[in-house]
Amino acid sequence: MSVQSEDTNTQLTFRRYKDGDTKWKRYQDVIFQASYTHKCPTYIQSTPPCQGSCPAGEDIRGYLAIVRQTEKPPMGKDGKPIMPWQEYAWRRLTKANPFPSVMGRVCPAPCESGCNRNEVEDHVGINSVEHFLGE
Known part of the structure; x- marks a missing residue:
């Protein structure tokens, strides 16, 4: 459902600036107009540095994603x-x-x-997680 320009609230709020164009455009036009800046993120598929430096070739990001609950186990028929x-x-x-x-x-x-966390704080304790999962 799209919002028509007559129905929108044109009252100035903290989200709108006083100067500049206050006329509403279609959101698609705004998005496509802004795409000329080429500031959209580009994702490159590559091996993570932790996995690349592991001589055992473990899927470190895979099991860390499961441990931090961003990847869930498969569901059965009962849900x-x-x-x-x-x-x-x-x-x-x-x-x-x-x-x-x-x-x-x-x-x-x-x-x-x-x-990668070495650049911010300290590394992730991958050895400790591996030890915990093995027990």
Whole structure:
């Protein structure tokens, strides 16, 4: 449902500036007019630095997405998850690493030195997460 220009509120609020064009345009025209700036983000498909520096080739972003609950386990016919998130993350982890608990203890963690979070604060404790999922 689109909003007609007669129906819109033209009263000045904190969202509208006093000077400038106050006439309403169609939103599509505004979007396409603004596209000339080329400031839209461009996403590049590449290997994450943590995964690229892991000699075991684990899907680090995959099981971290499950741990932080952005990826959910598959649902069954009854609408409930067929397995708990811990088991789902463990299955994703053991595709490349059959001994995640041992690897979480003995690995020198080159993935943590390649972590993007090093530029902001400190690396993500990937070894600790791996150790937790292995237990």
